[in-house]
Amino acid sequence: MTNVIGQLGAWAVMRIREMGRMLLFVLSAFAWLMRPPFRFHQIMKQLHFIGYRSTFVVVLTAGFTGMVLALQGYYSLRKFGSEGCWAPRWR
Secondary structure (H helix, E strand, O other): OHHHHHHHHHHHHHHHHHHHHHHHHHHHHHHHHOOOOOOOHHHHHHHHHHHHHHHHHHHHHHHHHHHHHHHHHHHHHHHEEEEEEOOOOOO
């Protein structure tokens, strides 16, 4: 029983160490971001390239993902008889 508790404790300590290392990395990245010389033009250029120029890829991926989810939802709902009816009910 103590072996299991020891392994659980070792796992928890390892995870806490990893989180601490990630926090130090993020803080270091923000510290380097604030050091001169400030290259505001380069930052804006990269933001434009990463954000605006990737819009087509994001929209394309979202469109195909939505189509796949709609198709899977249709097949799932069809199993339970919950299909949408396009014709009026009085026919």
